Amino acid sequence: MSSHYSPQAGPGAGSRIAAVAGVRPERLVGNDELADSLGVSAEWIERRVGIRERRFAGPGEPLTGMGATAAAKALSAAGLAPADIDLVVLATCSMPSPMPNGAASVAALLGIPTAAAFDVNAACAGFCYGLGVADGLVRSGTSRRALVIGAERMTDWVDPADVDTATVFADGAGAAVVVRDHRTRIHPVxxxxxxxxxxxxxxxxxxxxxxxxxxxxxxxxxxxxxxxxxxxxxxxxxxxxxxxxxxxxxxxxxxxxxxxxxxxxxxxxxxxxxxxxxxxxxxxxxxxxxxxxxxxxxxxxxxxxxxxxxxxxxxxxxxxxxx
CATH class of the missing domain: 3.40.47.10 (Thiolase/Chalcone synthase)
Incomplete structure (x- = not known):
């Protein structure tokens, strides 16, 4: 079936995702590693949630560091430099402390300490919330180019003996660069x-x-x-x-x-x-x-x-x- 989809021109400026990138921690954890301690089989875990393996962040992989790495990869893919960014939105629900906000730390790690920076906590919906916010700010002209990052260390908040959560949650970060466009390429949230x-x-x-x-x-x-x-x-x-x-x-x-x-x-x-x-x-x-x-x-x-x-x-x- 052929598609007749075409980005809408709209009455004014739109926005688009210029690039997206991700980073996963080094430590790979398969079902076999979890199964014995949880009293289940590796096959049971995969049958129940569909997961075969996941990544756990180590001491040298802080949440903000993973977020900055993913953002740097997205910037490179978009052909942009940190100085081109004036807004950093970090979606996360697993920061180790309530202050300072993670977005400011990510911006500083990237070398853009003067950017507007704030966190969005809508848990697993957070990245899409952040993208909706960045889209609106770029469309309005408040921001020229934005980074929207989702970064989590969920394993910091998981009971390793709880079969309902220890088999599911993992760590990582992903980022998107949002820029203005003459068409609507990020549609209404x-x-x-x-x-x-x-x-x-x-x-x-x-x-x-x-x-x-x-x-x-x-x-x-x-x-x-x-x-x-x-x-x-x-x-x-x-x-x-x-x-x-x-x-x-x-x-x-x-x-x-x-x-x-x-x-x-x-x-x-x-x-x-x-x-x-x-x-x-x-x-x-x-x-x-x-x-x-x-x-x-x-x-x-x-x-x-x-x-x-x-x-x-x-x-x-x-x-x-x-x-």
């Missing part, structure tokens, strides 16, 4: 939340570990969020079958595949980065998009749906033109 279900994924206090009611979250995502994806497509002026890429938060392989089927994204390359990377919360969408691009499964100009969802419960989705 559809976002929201259901705070009445906030207790389903929590870190109760600074001395606690993450808790998650996985089955309840699965039901919420697969029953309540398909209409969000459809609305994001409508706002981009296309139907789901015209998508060439489908990149959701990488929470669970069964969840991702069910969402793609329910939406009818029949011609889209579905991101399954969760199999080799695990659930990296706010980092998962840019990491998954970067892998699809690197594999050649999506290419420049392709319409791709991005969608994040998780703790809050928060969600956000937008169609973008692949860089």
């Amino acid at each position: 559809v976002w929201g939340g259901d705070g009445e279900k906030a207790s389903l994924v929590t870190i109760p206090d600074r001395h606690s570990r993450v808790t998650m009611s996985g089955q309840a979250v699965y039901r919420w995502v697969t029953t309540e969020l398909v209409h969000v994806a459809r609305e994001a497509c409508e706002r981009a002026g296309l139907v789901p079958a015209e998508l060439r890429g489908f990149v959701t938060h990488q929470a669970n392989l069964r969840m991702i595949e069910r969402l793609a089927r329910s939406l009818g994204a029949t011609n889209a390359a579905v991101a399954r980065d969760v199999v080799l990377t695990g659930n990296t919360s706010a980092a998962s969408v840019p990491l998954a998009l970067s892998r699809l691009i690197d594999l050649g499964e999506v290419g420049t100009g392709d319409p791709v749906l991005l969608m994040g969802f998780g703790a809050g419960l928060s969600y956000a989705a937008q169609v973008v033109t692949c860089p």
Whole structure:
């Protein structure tokens, strides 16, 4: 089926993703390493969540350092220098302390200490929230060029004896460069939340570990969020079958595949980065998009749906033109 998708010209300036890149920690952790201590089998883990391996950050891989590395790679791919950036948005929910904000530290590591810099905490929806904010600021002329980064060290907040979270969460960072464009290549974000279900994924206090009611979250995502994806497509002026890429938060392989089927994204390359990377919360969408691009499964100009969802419960989705 041929696509008639074309980025909308719109009444004014638009924005686009100029480049996206990701970084994964060095330590690779397979299911065999986790299985014995959790009293399950490696096969059980893969069957339950679809994950074969994930990456855990070490002492020399701080959250802000991973974020800066991913951002530097994205800048290089976009042909830009740190001095070209005037806005840094860091999506994260796993900073080790509430102050200073991580974005300012990432900007300093990159050599752009005068950029506007702030964090967005919408957990696993964070990157899509950050992208929506950066799109608006670039469109308005408040920012010329922005970095949107998702970076997490989720393993700092996971109980290694909790089978529901220790088998799922991992670490990493992904980044996108957002610049102005004469066309709309980042389409309007559809976002929201259901705070009445906030207790389903929590870190109760600074001395606690993450808790998650996985089955309840699965039901919420697969029953309540398909209409969000459809609305994001409508706002981009296309139907789901015209998508060439489908990149959701990488929470669970069964969840991702069910969402793609329910939406009818029949011609889209579905991101399954969760199999080799695990659930990296706010980092998962840019990491998954970067892998699809690197594999050649999506290419420049392709319409791709991005969608994040998780703790809050928060969600956000937008169609973008692949860089």
